[in-house]
Amino acid sequence: MYLWQATTSFCLLASAALPTVAASAWGFTDATVAVQPKGAGINGGFKEQISSSKPLANPLVFTGADTLRITLTTQEDSSAKRPHQAFLLLKDSQSGLDISYPFTVKENGKSRVELTQKELPLQFLTLPNPVDARVVIGGFGSSEAYDHSVFKLAIERDVNIPIPTAEAPRYGKLPEIHHTFNNDPTNPPIVITLAFVGAVIAALPVLAGLWLFLGVNLNHLPTALKSAPLPHAIFLASLTGFEGIFFLYYTSWNLFQVLPAAAVVGAVAFVSGSRALGEVQGRRFAGLR
Amino acid sequence: MKWCLSLLLCCFLAAVNALSSSGSRLLVVLDESTEKSAYSTLWSDLEGRGYDLSFESPKSDSLSLFEHGERAYDHLLILPPKSKGLGPNLTPKNVLDFLNKDGNIILALSGKSSTSSAISSLLLEVDVHLSNDRSAVVVDHFNYDTISATEKHDVLLLNRPGPLRPDVKAFFDGEGVLALPRVAPQTLGNTSPLISPILRAPETAYAYNTKEEIPAADDIEATGSQLNIVSALQSRNSARFTILGSVEALEDKWFSATVKTPGGKKTTTANREFAKQLTAWTFKETGVLKVDKIEHHLATNGEVSVDDLNPKIYRIKNETFFSIEMSEYVYDKWVPFEVPAGDELQLEFTMLSPFHRLALQPTGKTETSTIYSAQFVTPDQHGIFSFRVNYKRPFLTNVEEKHEVTVRHFAHDEYPRSWAISAGWVWIAGLWSVIGGFLAFVVVWLYSAPVADKIKKTQ
Numbered sequence: 001m002y003l004w005q006a007t008t009s010f011c012l013l014a015s016a017a018l019p020t021v022a023a024s025a026w027g028f029t030d031a032t033v034a035v036q037p038k039g040a041g042i043n044g045g046f047k048e049q050i051s052s053s054k055p056l057a058n059p060l061v062f063t064g065a066d067t068l069r070i071t072l073t074t075q076e077d078s079s080a081k082r083p084h085q086a087f088l089l090l091k092d093s094q095s096g097l098d099i100s101y102p103f104t105v106k107e108n109g110k111s112r113v114e115l116t117q118k119e120l121p122l123q124f125l126t127l128p129n130p131v132d133a134r135v136v137i138g139g140f141g142s143s144e145a146y147d148h149s150v151f152k153l154a155i156e157r158d159v160n161i162p163i164p165t166a167e168a169p170r171y172g173k174l175p176e177i178h179h180t181f182n183n184d185p186t187n188p189p190i191v192i193t194l195a196f197v198g199a200v201i202a203a204l205p206v207l208a209g210l211w212l213f214l215g216v217n218l219n220h221l222p223t224a225l226k227s228a229p230l231p232h233a234i235f236l237a238s239l240t241g242f243e244g245i246f247f248l249y250y251t252s253w254n255l256f257q258v259l260p261a262a263a264v265v266g267a268v269a270f271v272s273g274s275r276a277l278g279e280v281q282g283r284r285f286a287g288l289r
Numbered sequence: 290m291k292w293c294l295s296l297l298l299c300c301f302l303a304a305v306n307a308l309s310s311s312g313s314r315l316l317v318v319l320d321e322s323t324e325k326s327a328y329s330t331l332w333s334d335l336e337g338r339g340y341d342l343s344f345e346s347p348k349s350d351s352l353s354l355f356e357h358g359e360r361a362y363d364h365l366l367i368l369p370p371k372s373k374g375l376g377p378n379l380t381p382k383n384v385l386d387f388l389n390k391d392g393n394i395i396l397a398l399s400g401k402s403s404t405s406s407a408i409s410s411l412l413l414e415v416d417v418h419l420s421n422d423r424s425a426v427v428v429d430h431f432n433y434d435t436i437s438a439t440e441k442h443d444v445l446l447l448n449r450p451g452p453l454r455p456d457v458k459a460f461f462d463g464e465g466v467l468a469l470p471r472v473a474p475q476t477l478g479n480t481s482p483l484i485s486p487i488l489r490a491p492e493t494a495y496a497y498n499t500k501e502e503i504p505a506a507d508d509i510e511a512t513g514s515q516l517n518i519v520s521a522l523q524s525r526n527s528a529r530f531t532i533l534g535s536v537e538a539l540e541d542k543w544f545s546a547t548v549k550t551p552g553g554k555k556t557t558t559a560n561r562e563f564a565k566q567l568t569a570w571t572f573k574e575t576g577v578l579k580v581d582k583i584e585h586h587l588a589t590n591g592e593v594s595v596d597d598l599n600p601k602i603y604r605i606k607n608e609t610f611f612s613i614e615m616s617e618y619v620y621d622k623w624v625p626f627e628v629p630a631g632d633e634l635q636l637e638f639t640m641l642s643p644f645h646r647l648a649l650q651p652t653g654k655t656e657t658s659t660i661y662s663a664q665f666v667t668p669d670q671h672g673i674f675s676f677r678v679n680y681k682r683p684f685l686t687n688v689e690e691k692h693e694v695t696v697r698h699f700a701h702d703e704y705p706r707s708w709a710i711s712a713g714w715v716w717i718a719g720l721w722s723v724i725g726g727f728l729a730f731v732v733v734w735l736y737s738a739p740v741a742d743k744i745k746k747t748q
Contacts, residue, residue, distance in 0.1 A: 084503055085430060085495060087512065098492040100512035102504075113506075136493050138430030140440055144551065145430035147493055169482045171681040172456060173633040177646035179668040181606075187711040196715040204722050204729075211733060219738035232735070239731060243724050280735060289739055 024077055025144035026137040027052050028111075031072035033151060038065035050150045052135075059130040059152035064161070068115040068153070070103075074137050080109035084139040088113050090124065090153065092131045097123055100136070117157065122166040130154040220288065224279055231275030238269035308339035310618045311391065311573040312363030315340040316354070318347050318379065319368040328368075330541045331564060338565075338574070338620075340364070347376040354378070354387045364572045365392060368536055369399045374407035381411035393529045395571050397536035400426030400443070400471035400499075415522045416478030417532060420510055422498050427472040427516055427534070429494035434468055434548040436555075444470040445518070446550050449563060450488045456631035457683050460575055461487055461566045465559025466550075468543050472534040474516035483522055485683040487531070487567070490516040519567065527686035531571040539564055569620060576684045577618035578626060581658045583690060585611040585676055588664050602695040604703070605669045611636055611676055612662035613649065613690070625659040627651075636663050637677040640696075644668040649678075671698045 031052065036045035045066070050056060062068055074083050086103040099121060103111035117125065124131065130152040138145030157163075187193070224232050242265055249258045283289050315335065319325060325332075325344060332342055343362070345352040347370050355361055365387060367375070375384075388394060396411075398404055403424030412419060419425075428442045438444035446466045452459035467488070474496045477484050492513040497504040522530040537543060544561040569575050586593045586600065588608040603609060615634070617626035628634050628651075637643040645668070649661035667674070674696050680688040707713040 082503065084497075085428075087493075087495070089492060089513070091492060096514070098513045099515075100492075100495065100509075102495075102506040102509045102512075104506045105503075138442075138493070140430075140442055142439060145493075147431060168479045171482045171683060172454070173635060174646060176635075176648065177637075177643050179638075179644040179666075181666075181669050190711055193711050193714050197718045200715060200718040200722055204725055207726055208729070215740035216733050216737050217740075218732070218736045221736040224736060236732070236735075239728065243728070246724075276735070 026146040027075050028072040034069045036067045055149045056151035059154040061154050063156045071112045074109040083137050087136040089134040089136050090131050228279040231272045234272035235276040238265050241265045309572045309574050310577045313340050314362040315364040316362040317344050317366045320370045327540045330544050331539050352378045360390050365394045367396045374405045388528045391528045393571050395531045397533045398473035399536045400473040416481050418476045425496035427474045427496050431493045458629045460570050468548050468558040469535040470537040472518050476511045486517045487519040489514040529571045574620050577686050578688050579616045581614035583613050607667045610664045614658040614660050616658040623657040625654050640672045640674045
């Protein structure tokens with residue numbers, strides 16, 4: 001009976017003691033957060049109580065000249081005590097950036113931290129979303145440390161004030177580059193080209209017409225062919241041949257093919273030309289032209 | 290008999306050298322021989338992977354990193370000395386010379402006692418900073434081992450690190466937790482792309498000097514993930530220098546310790562596996578790249594003959610094909626190198642600055658290498674260009690290839706002919722009409738008779 005009583009009382013004691021050991025935890029109370037614009041008095045600006053169990057519903061707006069001030073009293077199991085670690089931890093969940101600001105803690109647990117935008121790293125000033133502000137309180141021993149989000153902090157800054165870029169050199173892939181080529185040369189509209197080609201070609205009939213108007217004729221052709229048929233035929237053929245050589249040079253031949261051919265045709269033209277032109281001279285002496 | 294012996298020796302040498310891609314001579318600098326037995330598993334693991342371990346005390350006179358001006362060892366493992374410095378043979382300059390001569394170094398630190406100023410100034414050379422008083426230790430009240438550090442919370446339990454960035458290959462990841470007792474934290478300079486963190490402290494961690502009761506708010510220099518537990522430098526010659534904050538993590542005791550986080554379950558540490566990854570990476574068993582073959586030629590549909598391969602000269606606006614074969618060394622063999630997702634192997638076609646910077650796509654694979662290739666049109670600018678592959682990434686050895694070629698103008702017979710250009714038709718027509726007119730004039734001049742009545746009229 002006695003033993004039974006002793007056991008039950010021991011169990012009761014143990015069951016009473018165990019939760020207190022498990023519940024030994026860090027926390028805080030009497031916490032306020034204030035965002036004070038520059039020049040505003042002690043009570044100016046935004047001020048709100050924060051609780052250790054539930055974060056504030058709306059994000060706090062923290063602009064360039066503001067001072068963010070958090071005061072709280074740290075506790076271990078509802079009794080005020082100075083912890084080893086009391087931090088305000090700012091964390092951006094998207095980029096994974098984190099930074100902590102230690103509270104200045106007094107012996108009685110009264111803690112305070114002040115923060116301006118100047119103290120924030122550059123990377124935090126350009127974040128698109130509000131960052132998570134957490135209070136971290138912890139100490140040595142078996143007490144459970146405290147780490148909860150207390151509010152969201154929307155860091156806003158004047159976009160007109162330039163800040164240095166936070167870019168640091170890191171090895172990684174670089175943007176692709178594709179060479180921009182010059183435009184290909186273009187031709188004028190084909191209609192215009194054809195019109196001018198027509199005008200140029202039309203010069204030939206105009207020339208022929210003018211000559212006919214002046215009474216051009218081939219009356220001496222039979223006379224010439226009768227007195228010197230071969231030189232005339234060869235001379236005209238060699239002149240035409242010259243143009244043929246030029247045509248071949250334009251389309252496919254190179255200079256070393258052109259030069260011998262031109263020498264041969266030139267010699268032929270020289271010999272036959274002197275005969276043919278001698279015949280023409282003969283006609284002039286005869287008073288025919 | 291002799292022949293047999295030499296073959297055996299060859300096989301033995303091959304087996305020994307098969308492991309690290311850059312030699313097997315490893316010097317371990319530790320303070321007293323008594324310390325040595327605490328790390329016996331590490332030594333046997335390293336010997337099992339083919340390293341020849343030599344042990345020296347930092348005070349020893351015979352300790353020298355160089356012999357006849359050349360490296361006497363391929364790798365160096367420095368455990369934190371109990372005495373003040375590393376001695377006259379391991380000055381920061383000597384250690385950096387060793388690094389400059391392609392030697393790899395692991396430097397272990399310990400938060401147990403303050404780090405010597407010689408080590409601190411060595412680390413300053415590579416833009417790695419220790420805390421001001423050099424005797425900080427990292428604590429975290431959320432990720433500590435409740436079994437061994439119930440009171441002091443200085444044995445960190447962390448997951449194995451994932452990739453540094455989404456586009457960087459993870460060399461140190463895996464299952465399991467790491468136990469890191471008494472970490473001496475490092476912070477890294479921001480301006481160098483050569484240093485990268487391997488393992489960072491969790492965001493709730495902080496460092497403090499154990500001699501002070503409670504740190505003043507002003508004394509806290511860096512917190513959270515800015516504290517590095519393991520960090521690495523890969524210099525421009527691809528030599529590696531790893532700084533491990535907790536030397537105790539390499540001890541036998543922590544290779545197979547049972548640990549428990551607050552509110553977690555009991556697990557066994559993965560320190561042994563992590564130590565393997567860390568030493569393997571530092572001593573160039575992993576993350577080593579090799580370029581096997583580079584080919585470039587004019588793009589064609591069929592096979593390219595040997596004569597047309599790697600020409601010295603190209604013309605502007607040539608369709609060009611470039612390919613590069615890359616291998617990666619993984620522990621004991623070369624395997625095809627795969628570019629991590631989100632990253633690209635890039636080809637630059639440069640004359641002073643890149644005209645093209647294109648992603649090389651994997652187009653084939655051999656047993657030991659991946660073939661990456663790209664096809665592009667040479668720019669419409671003549672000059673001396675070069676094909677460049679400049680692949681520098683954290684944790685991978687640097688690949689810098691430069692192959693110079695000439696890019697020439699169109700030759701005079703490579704332009705389109707004038708009749709193909711419609712704008713030239715007017716001139717061509719003009720030329721031939723002059724020729725036609727000339728021939729007609731010759732005929733008329735030769736055979737036309739004077740018009741008698743008109744002459745009479747004018748007379």
